[in-house]
Amino acid sequence: MYGKYWMSPETTSINRLPMLNMEHLHSITLDGPWRFQLLDRADASPAGSWNIENVPSLWTIDKGEHHYKDSPIYTNTQMPFDNLPPSVPLHNPTGIYERDFTIPDAWEKKRIVLSLGGFESVAVVTINSKDVGMAKDSHLASEFDITSYIKKGNNSIRLRIVKWSDATFIEDQDQWWHGGISRSIKLFATEHVFIERLYLTPGLLPDNKTGTLKIRAYVNSINEAPLANWTFQARIVGVSKAQKMSQTFINHSRTLWTKKTREQKEITDSEFHGKYWDGNVPDPVKKVLRELDPPNPGYAEFEVKVPNISPWSAESPTLYEVEIQLLDPSGKVAEITSKKIGFRDVKVVGNEFLFNGKPVILYGINRHDFNRETGRVLTRDMFRSDLLELKRWNFNAIRTSHYPNDPVFLDLCDELGFYVVGEANIESHAFLDSICDDQKYLVAFVDRVSRMVERDIHHPSVIFWSLGNESGFGLNHLASAAFVRKFDSSRPLHYEGGIRGNWTHGQEVTDVICPMYPNISAIVSYAKSKKADRPLIMCEYSHAMGNSNGTLAEYWEAIHSTKGLQGGFIWEFWDHGIDQKLPDGRMRSAYGGDFGEDKHDGNFCCDGMFFPDRTPKPALYEMKHIASPILISAKNANTGRFAVLNKNFFIDLQGYELGWTIAANGEILDRGIVKIPKTKARGNTAFAISSKFLKPANRSGESFITFSLSHKSPTSWAPANFEVAWAQFRLTNKSISKPKTLNTKPVEFVTAEGEIVLPYGVIAPQLTLWRAP
Numbered sequence: 001m002y003g004k005y006w007m008s009p010e011t012t013s014i015n016r017l018p019m020l021n022m023e024h025l026h027s028i029t030l031d032g033p034w035r036f037q038l039l040d041r042a043d044a045s046p047a048g049s050w051n052i053e054n055v056p057s058l059w060t061i062d063k064g065e066h067h068y069k070d071s072p073i074y075t076n077t078q079m080p081f082d083n084l085p086p087s088v089p090l091h092n093p094t095g096i097y098e099r100d101f102t103i104p105d106a107w108e109k110k111r112i113v114l115s116l117g118g119f120e121s122v123a124v125v126t127i128n129s130k131d132v133g134m135a136k137d138s139h140l141a142s143e144f145d146i147t148s149y150i151k152k153g154n155n156s157i158r159l160r161i162v163k164w165s166d167a168t169f170i171e172d173q174d175q176w177w178h179g180g181i182s183r184s185i186k187l188f189a190t191e192h193v194f195i196e197r198l199y200l201t202p203g204l205l206p207d208n209k210t211g212t213l214k215i216r217a218y219v220n221s222i223n224e225a226p227l228a229n230w231t232f233q234a235r236i237v238g239v240s241k242a243q244k245m246s247q248t249f250i251n252h253s254r255t256l257w258t259k260k261t262r263e264q265k266e267i268t269d270s271e272f273h274g275k276y277w278d279g280n281v282p283d284p285v286k287k288v289l290r291e292l293d294p295p296n297p298g299y300a301e302f303e304v305k306v307p308n309i310s311p312w313s314a315e316s317p318t319l320y321e322v323e324i325q326l327l328d329p330s331g332k333v334a335e336i337t338s339k340k341i342g343f344r345d346v347k348v349v350g351n352e353f354l355f356n357g358k359p360v361i362l363y364g365i366n367r368h369d370f371n372r373e374t375g376r377v378l379t380r381d382m383f384r385s386d387l388l389e390l391k392r393w394n395f396n397a398i399r400t401s402h403y404p405n406d407p408v409f410l411d412l413c414d415e416l417g418f419y420v421v422g423e424a425n426i427e428s429h430a431f432l433d434s435i436c437d438d439q440k441y442l443v444a445f446v447d448r449v450s451r452m453v454e455r456d457i458h459h460p461s462v463i464f465w466s467l468g469n470e471s472g473f474g475l476n477h478l479a480s481a482a483f484v485r486k487f488d489s490s491r492p493l494h495y496e497g498g499i500r501g502n503w504t505h506g507q508e509v510t511d512v513i514c515p516m517y518p519n520i521s522a523i524v525s526y527a528k529s530k531k532a533d534r535p536l537i538m539c540e541y542s543h544a545m546g547n548s549n550g551t552l553a554e555y556w557e558a559i560h561s562t563k564g565l566q567g568g569f570i571w572e573f574w575d576h577g578i579d580q581k582l583p584d585g586r587m588r589s590a591y592g593g594d595f596g597e598d599k600h601d602g603n604f605c606c607d608g609m610f611f612p613d614r615t616p617k618p619a620l621y622e623m624k625h626i627a628s629p630i631l632i633s634a635k636n637a638n639t640g641r642f643a644v645l646n647k648n649f650f651i652d653l654q655g656y657e658l659g660w661t662i663a664a665n666g667e668i669l670d671r672g673i674v675k676i677p678k679t680k681a682r683g684n685t686a687f688a689i690s691s692k693f694l695k696p697a698n699r700s701g702e703s704f705i706t707f708s709l710s711h712k713s714p715t716s717w718a719p720a721n722f723e724v725a726w727a728q729f730r731l732t733n734k735s736i737s738k739p740k741t742l743n744t745k746p747v748e749f750v751t752a753e754g755e756i757v758l759p760y761g762v763i764a765p766q767l768t769l770w771r772a773p
């Protein structure tokens with residue numbers, strides 16, 4: 001094995017391949033039943049009988065068949081044990097997973113890769129009794145080349161999953177601690193020459209009609225297979241005028257220093273000694289320098305313009321398919337894949353965040369991976385259900401608190417239309433001010449941030465890269481930020497720790513002021529000050545625990561009326577109440593302490609806008625109204641004159657239908673449909689309602705006119721006529737005769753005997769008491 005790898009923060013992986021988020025044509029799943037044992041120590045050996053566990057699943061979730069002596073633990077800021085980093089308890093639940101598998105005959109001469117989607121928190125891979133490698137980071141896939149470990153016929157795989165490790169100290173998020181395999185496992189096969197890394201960066205020019213696409217591809221090989229005459233090519237499907245992208249690799253030979261011509265030596269000497277210090281190198285000189293120091297074979301880079309495209313936005317999420325091929329020297333397709341991209345532009349200019357040139361507003365929410373029955377094991381359908389639910393409540397933005405989600409989640413965000421803050425799996429809450437400057441954790445910080453960016457760079461939905469959550473501000477963040485700024489300049493950085501305590505600092509690590517739970521007066525004061533050099537988007541606000549979410553309207557009144565304030569992310573999506581079966585057979589939503597754990601943070605995990613069973617809480621109705629795509633105002637309700645503001649930034653109102661009703665004392669008197677003018681994005685248009693019941697003489701009692709905005713056609717998240725917004729205005733009633741003047745003499749409400757007297761009451765009051773069972 002690898003020594004005490006689980007307490008070595010410098011060792012983030014052994015033999016792990018570079019991050020590659022790419023689907024492969026030749027792929028088989030290893031999900032399903034595995035032999036399983038739960039051990040007490042990280043270095044213990046399995047013995048005795050085996051149980052059967054399905055993969056993916058968490059051994060900390062009671063599934064009925066087997067109940068292991070390791071249950072979920074909920075903590076917020078404290079660690080679940082008292083050790084100091086990187087040391088962890090000797091008692092360390094460790095799962096051993098085993099199964100057999102057979103490689104298809106067609107894969108016999110191919111390169112074979114094992115992909116582990118997610119595990120908590122360390123995985124050691126063994127194939128046919130030989131150790132292959134090790135990896136950390138619970139929320140990004142780890143892949144291993146197992147070609148040389150495979151034999152013909154039956155093969156065996158063992159995964160040792162260690163729960164507590166040095167990585168645990170930087171995965172100290174406000175959530176349940178679990179153990180197990182949380183995402184899918186698969187094998188895929190390639191030729192001996194293959195695409196090793198692939199980065200697609202789409203963009204958008206200021207005309208909002210011309211897209212840009214930068215592709216960086218790294219082709220590699222095993223067993224010294226030559227790359228000469230292999231071809232990498234790409235095309236944007238369905239775009240006829242897009243520039244062709246193709247490169248055939250050749251083997252370059254470097255000129256020996258002793259074989260340089262006089263001209264070559266003079267050119268290299270002049271360049272080396274600083275003749276072109278200002279960077280203005282003549283083209284003939286560049287040509288000679290490239291000939292003398294050619295690039296390594298296997299790297300391809302393209303930058304093209306794509307005319308007449310439709311931009312991507314959360315309001316109109318138009319996607320294009322990019323087809324990627326790797327051809328062998330005979331021209332035969334050796335590898336083929338595709339990626340969906342969207343053309344858009346993201347930048348920060350002064351104190352405004354601009355998306356496709358517009359200062360969009362983010363109606364956001366924080367979201368953990370959670371399911372009350374399966375913990376952090378989620379399917380594509382579960383992800384989709386979450387996103388469709390958010391669409392129905394008018395949210396348009398998500399922060400992946402506090403780690404990268406499964407790649408399928410971002411695929412769905414691209415498709416359905418959400419702005420996403422992609423957050424690295426870094427939080428050291430219990431050691432906020434120390435680990436961030438601890439050199440032992442430097443590689444882990446940079447590794448987690450860089451691998452997230454490399455995996456998700458092609459997603460149009462991702463608008464910010466977040467360096468993590470509540471992990472202080474130190475040298476490790478500076479190193480991570482430096483990597484991202486160099487690798488992907490198309491997106492700004494986001495990190496709350498960089499501005500905590502001083503919103504004028506932290507420019508090295510964050511391009512946005514992203515505070516937690518600031519006062520309304522504070523955000524307005526910042527936005528109006530001369531020191532406001534960046535936009536302000538709250539990364540967390542309006543903590544949704546219990547009957548909370550007060551002052552939502554006041555927050556948004558400030559945001560909608562103040563330049564530089566561009567929204568925020570409510571904490572959070574769900575109450576994290578795990579289904580727990582009690583001895584008498586009843587089910588309850590469990591929180592911290594309900595599994596017998598000593599160290600926990602109680603019910604602080606029940607802080608979502610939805611209950612664990614997906615029932616919405618009342619605050620959602622207010623938030624839906626705030627985030628609605630229109631705002632109706634009354635110029636004169638009693639004469640039927642109104643105006644509608646299209647709050648969208650990119651689409652008009654042609655896809656909506658606006659209905660109205662007039663009611664008195666709850667009885668509907670009249671109804672109709674408004675012919676909504678086209679009303680371009682951010683436009684304001686007047687309209688009128690005609691009804692005899694607008695006149696007070698034609699109705700009596702308390703009267704209102706109510707508007708309801710709905711989709712004309714069905715969407716992926718709602719049927720036709722689904723209500724997305726509403727507004728209501730009181731109508732003036734006909735005059736009512738004044739009541740008779742009451743006796744103004746002082747009234748005694750309590751008699752000498754202590755009885756309550758209500759002189760104008762009809763029914764005597766009765767005392768009603770209620771207590772919680």
